[in-house]
Amino acid sequence: MSFFTSADVTTGQKLLEIIYIVIGLITLYTGIKNATDKENPNRVGTAVFWCTLGVVLAFGRWIPPMVDGALIIIMTIPAILHKVGVGKTANPTEEYSKSVFDKIGMKIFLPALSIGICAVGFAIFLPQLGAMVGIGAGIIISIILLIVFNPDNKPAVFLTDSERLLSQVGPLSMLPMLLASLGAIFTAAGVGDVIAGLVGKVIPQGNVNVGIIVFAIAMALFTVIMGNGFAAITVITVGIGAPFVLAYGADPVIIGMVALTCGYCGTLSTPMAANFNIVPVAMLEMKDKFGVIKNQLVPAALLLAFQIAYMIIAK
DSSP states (O other): OOTTTOTTSOHHHHHHHHHHHHHHHHHHHHHHHHHTOTTOTTHHHHHHHHHHHHHHHHHGGGSOHHHHHHHHHHHHHHHHTTOOOOOOOOOOOHHHHHHHHHHHGGGGGHHHHHHHHHHHHHHHHOTTTOHHHHHHHHHHHHHHHHHHHOTTOOHHHHHHHHHHHHHHHGGGGGHHHHHHHHHHHHHHTTHHHHHHHHHTTTSOTTOHHHHHHHHHHHHHHHHHHHSOHHHHHHHHIIIIIHHHTGGGTOOHHHHHHHHHHHHHHHHTTOTTOHHHHTHHHHHHTOSOTTHHHHHHHHHHHHHHHHHHHHHHHHO
16 A cells, blocks of 8 residues: 555655655666766666665565565675776866855855754654654755755756765665664574573673673674664663663663663774765775774773763663
């Protein structure tokens, strides 16, 4: 049944579905553009990757799950074979960028801020719509602001730049979604119970402080593996947090909240967190692929130590 007519689907879900359709269409455009780009040495593989992803994002709701799964497998093949590349990109010249900045000044940050403000605003004041819909609204506002700031920004500019960004980041753009799905699979498969059995042989019974230390470090390490703190929190809370910390009376609000930020310390330390640590490398064309991570390791370790101490004191 279409999401436009189902009585069981909320307005927020309908709007979110529209956002995914738009994202999917942009992704399809990326694939089609690369398919026709003779300067892309891997245009067939690139087109297969982006077009397949675009179909899943835009129309996956109406495609049978088995077909969706097959499309995702097909999508991964060019990426595994390193056949997803970047073709011709229309990068603005340095002179043009400088002239625009001189005209706009620090107002250039307002479009980006509008996305965050809308996400938080929707989450607090319009929870029935949700933060994800707020991000979509923030993007619309940011586009309007950019057009107001610089009339040269025609609608085609945003489509072209979206394609350019996707092409530069490449298959790594899919990593956060795939890792989040992997976390759900691990939870359903009972990985948390296995971890609980192993950790139970190490943590002394009833020692909440040791449980907190192991919980926090496990959150960081599992996030390093998964690349996503949200994927790690479910597995590690089931395996360590609930039986060895919360079961002995620790405050679940404090422990849960801070444990998730312990996972973020792992996010700062892993290439698996592509949107944080690999995308900036591609965007800034850094020579050291791990340059972002290297500069974040010490702050991550200091933050983790502080969070462990805070949980022990505030528990």
